[in-house]
Amino acid sequence: MNSSSKQKIIPPETLLDAYSKGIFPMSESRNDSSVNWYSARQRGIIPMNEFKVSSNVQRIIRQGRFSCRINTQFREVMKKCANRNTTWISDVIINSFDVLHMAGHAHSVEMYDSDDNLAGGLYGVSLGAAFFGESMFKNQKEADKVALWHCHRILEKNGFELWDTQFYTDHLAQFGCIEISAEEYEQRLEKALQKKALFKE
Template sequence: MADNRNAADVFWVEPQKRGVLPLDGFHLPARLARVLKSERFGITADRAFADVMAECAAPVPGRPDTWINADIVAAYRGLYARGNAHSIECWQDGKLVGGLYGVKLGAAFFGESMFTRVTDASKCALAALVARLRVGGFRLLDTQFLTEHLARFGTVEVPRAAYKVLLEGALATSGDFAALDWDVTARPTTKVSGPVSGKRIVQLLTQTS
């Protein structure tokens, strides 16, 4: 993190308790499910990583500054170029209105930041991320901290020692962030074109094993 957008350096944070959203314990509110099913947003992945980062760093009412400085932007763009960072985008009428980004290591995804410009956009992005991670065989979704907003979706705090056990297990295997983009029912499997539908996201989040 950086103290502000103009900071000349960054610093590391290792909290005593870590925010974790259990992928099998995600709570999908009924209202959010209806929003997703309405197809109000077009939801994509890795279509506009740089734009999502820029929006996450942009000033908003109540938060005039950001912890995302030029060094962080450059580092994450490099990670994205190497396939280790990813974004989820929500579009409305061709405009980017919400999204999130983070880092993938093994079968762990570390959420970094999210933004919204219209009601429910970032919530839909989070739901889409969880669905994508489930399909891709991920084992850990690290949210860094527990906030009131994230708690509504099932995020919990995990003590440092327990978190390290979860992290070690996730790093020992590999998740596929792009698995949701392939039609496994086709022979051979084919790339799905266009956004992932909200109805499909709801189906993936509510189906039982």
């Protein structure tokens, strides 16, 4: 943890500067008005060429059960990601990333069912050729994993080089997540920031 501050919004330039240094913000709870800044000694990443999903998720993708859109309901995706018993996504975080989204550096991947209901999704931050995955949610079974598959497709197609998950977890390991040292992460981040990539379909 680096520091803590109380504010209504984190300026986009402050967020981008933090991400460029491997630092990210989190609140203690949904109703917390303060923000803490973190970095990790061991960092989770998903190497582009090691991403994977289960055969069941592959089958759902082939069936076309969900359709994909990006950046059409960014704030709603964030709110749904925050809708759980314990969360680090506060109103300060939502408002700050919403402004960052309007500045073109925060993105949502959204899954819709046949009735056009938002079934699942994720959001993250792009800077250079790095994508910092923040959180994901599902209202329908496997919709979050399908969103992750679409996210990988977008990142790979547009030449992103670093997919940061912040922390390694057993849940993320099923998608190819690995843990690397802070030193290796800094090297990969520096390289990715020297290149430009657009998060687009």
